[in-house]
Ligand SMILES: Nc1nc2c(c(=O)[nH]1)N[C@H]1C(S)=C(S)[C@@H](COP(=O)(O)OP(=O)(O)OC[C@H]3O[C@@H](n4cnc5c(=O)[nH]c(N)nc54)[C@H](O)[C@@H]3O)O[C@H]1N2
Ligand SMILES: Nc1nc2c(c(=O)[nH]1)N[C@H]1C(S)=C(S)[C@@H](COP(=O)(O)OP(=O)(O)OC[C@H]3O[C@@H](n4cnc5c(=O)[nH]c(N)nc54)[C@H](O)[C@@H]3O)O[C@H]1N2
Ligand code: SF4
């Protein structure tokens with residue numbers, strides 16, 4: 001079968017994928033980001049492209065309408081709002097998951113034709129602090145280095161990045177480099193002991209937001225040891241003395257003096273250092289300062305833009321970088337041109353032959369939804385993002401969207417929490433169907449190519465936006481024949497930017513024919529028309545401030561001595577196998593089996609003080625909202641802190657939308673919200689009963705507590721209730737969403753145990769277990785029994801039969817290996833990750849699970865030692 005070379009639609013690593021029309025996928029051995037590797041999410045891509053749940057036609061308030069009706073309505077509503085209330089009364093909220101071509105057209109329509117800069121993106125929640133930090137330091141938003149710098153470095157410092165789970169293929173590359181050169185060191189700076197931290201040489205469990213203080217300390221030490229690269233600084237850097245002066249005032253960062261010294265020694269004694277950072281840095285009310293505190297150290301030592309050296313901001317989404325290139329943020333123009341620069345504005349206006357051009361920054365995400373709440377926005381278009389889940393203060397954001405008189409959402413699915421708040425839904429083509437380009441973290445532009453037909457009436461995002469542009473009267477400006485034409489225009493505009501002295505230059509690609517665009521190989525920008533393109537930036541200076549020099553900044557670290565009272569600091573982030581609001585990874589049974597419900601990690605001392613029971617439920621609250629989460633007691637988090645993943649929505653859980661609790665406080669420089677910095681009160685939730693259900697039918701997350709996930713045989717649900725139901729059989733049927741069939745019920749009234757199996761003929765359709773405490777059953781065995789003719793006695797025993805040993809929660813999603821299987825292999829004599837791999841297959845594909853395999857090995861060897 002023919003294989004299509006395309007790019008993974010998940011993280012910013014930007015792996016090349018070979019896909020077949022039968023949806024088989026494999027890593028592309030030729031792609032320079034991954035050389036054939038894929039992580040668990042990439043490996044499961046084929047399972048996520050089915051048509052179940054897809055939005056297949058435009059829908060107005062629940063009823064299908066034609067594209068003509070839908071697009072006329074959008075054009076009319078936006079035009080009316082603009083006429084009556086001015087261009088700033090409308091807004092687009094877009095996404096780093098749009099392709100560059102989609103993003104380019106949306107930005108052009110808003111900034112050049114509507115004449116407002118009210119287009120902001122979920123990158124505000126993601127990369128804004130890095131963008132601001134780059135611009136302050138370099139005068140441009142540019143990542144200087146390349147992935148190979150990680151492999152070439154002697155020290156890699158990962159700050160606020162759970163790379164092993166969030167950028168797994170890059171982490172595999174790093175591990176492979178370290179295996180080849182064991183003298184290479186990896187340091188992880190993260191308040192949590194993550195899978196990444198466990199695999200590192202040194203983990204520094206810094207206090208939340210202690211990063212600027214630590215890097216200030218490092219800067220002071222660099223100067224004290226005489227390691228300032230005076231030649232480089234004299235020639236290329238301004239601001240060193242003020243930066244040093246500010247850094248000289250010590251601030252606590254939550255680490256011991258020994259830990260700090262170890263880190264300073266490592267950094268100062270190693271030339272080839274890469275400092276990679278991600279959301280533990282960006283998503284903070286002092287995120288930009290953290291970024292500049294890090295960059296300061298690299299500028300002072302001249303360790304930037306050279307092989308194996310440099311600050312490296314890792315992008316999250318597949319096209320976070322492309323969005324920055326087209327200027328998709330409310331305070332940017334296009335092609336790295338500045339909105340506040342009159343020359344830049346007129347150049348873009350002229351290039352677009354636009355009637356107008358936005359001349360002031362638009363509303364940044366948090367302010368944008370506040371303006372919706374305040375009634376200032378009359379028409380809102382959300383594209384490829386799910387803000388009712390992913391924005392801070394998400395309950396208020398959902399209400400704000402509902403408050404806008406006319407709201408449009410372009411998505412691939414019908415049911416998302418955001419779509420539920422919108423008037424008009426427009427069906428977009430998704431990964432595998434759409435075509436265009438994305439740019440990864442190392443500035444590499446790769447093609448996403450289609451290998452599946454567009455389903456139903458779904459259209460490409462860029463085509464939908466261009467159609468609205470034409471209907472608003474700008475026929476010529478939005479008359480694109482295909483995505484190649486959009487790309488050529490974008491590339492040509494970058495040439496204009498280059499002539500104005502900007503760095504983002506892909507004018508060398510401005511004349512690609514349609515077929516050359518189709519065949520475009522992954523390429524790192526700049527790609528200037530004259531063909532000379534350095535791979536790295538800034539080794540020889542050449543910054544983009546008017547004087548050509550970089551800026552070191554005076555950074556004053558925040559005061560960390562805030563008294564939270566009995567509250568805990570609420571840290572949030574990601575799990576290995578889910579992507580954001582799970583609209584795609586939630587469809588792959590394998591990916592739901594690693595962590596199947598929303599949870600709260602909390603330290604044993606806090607759990608004891610609060611009275612939380614392991615695997616019980618916690619009620620987490622603050623003034624913004626409330627969540628119910630499964631308790632995981634672990635010293636991976638510090639005392640006074642707790643952690644919850646961001647992925648669960650109203651579609652997958654009843655009370656798991658944790659962004660209801662997250663604060664909208666933003667970094668004043670970047671406007672990025674402190675998504676990891678809320679404070680919450682945690683109390684035990686006294687459930688009257690707990691249950692587990694597996695069904696062939698899709699279940700609703702409707703109980704006081706419920707979390708549902710797809711399985712190989714149907715669906716699973718974890719549930720809990722307050723009052724004991726009077727009729728368990730009825731309750732079980734409701735939960736299992738099964739009306740017909742025959743029921744077997746076993747009830748142990750004395751112990752409060754209930755077990756219900758429902759058969760359709762001889763075939764098991766659903767099984768439900770309830771108990772006064774969190775239910776102990778072999779969940780994987782129950783799930784596997786659905787759809788089989790296993791007799792009721794065996795099903796209701798809730799334990800696997802001798803011929804069907806328990807799998808346990810899935811550790812290796814690629815090879816489908818569970819925790820219990822690994823434990824058995826360890827008991828059988830496996831003493832290392834490769835040995836475990838040999839006997840079970842675990843860890844032999846993408847390797848993302850290897851840190852967890854190691855942890856199981858460690859736990860077992862500790863237990864053995866304790867026993868000896
Ligand atoms: N599996 C998976 N991978 C993904 C995604 C996904 O949804 N799932 N999403 C992608 C996207 S869009 C993004 S942006 C990236 C994010 O990738 P990461 O930034 O690696 O992921 P997070 O889990 O959000 O946060 C990273 C770490 O920051 C730590 N942290 C919190 N506060 C602080 C602090 O004050 N200082 C420091 N030093 N650390 C702190 C947290 O404990 C957490 O472990 O992942 C991308 N990759
Ligand atoms: N508490 C907390 N909150 C966070 C974060 C955190 O760390 N903690 N991280 C933040 C970060 S870094 C990010 S990037 C955001 C991510 O948050 P979101 O962007 O809201 O999350 P997604 O689930 O990726 O939403 C993408 C939407 O686009 C749809 N979609 C998929 N493909 C296409 C397509 O081709 N076209 C169109 N039109 N639609 C498509 C999907 O079905 C889905 O509804 O969350 C942010 N929120
Ligand atoms: S690391 Fe995984 S999620 Fe990220 S691009 Fe590669 S395969 Fe996709």
Ligand SMILES: [Mo]
Nearest residue numbers: 125126316317
């Ligand atoms: Mo992100």
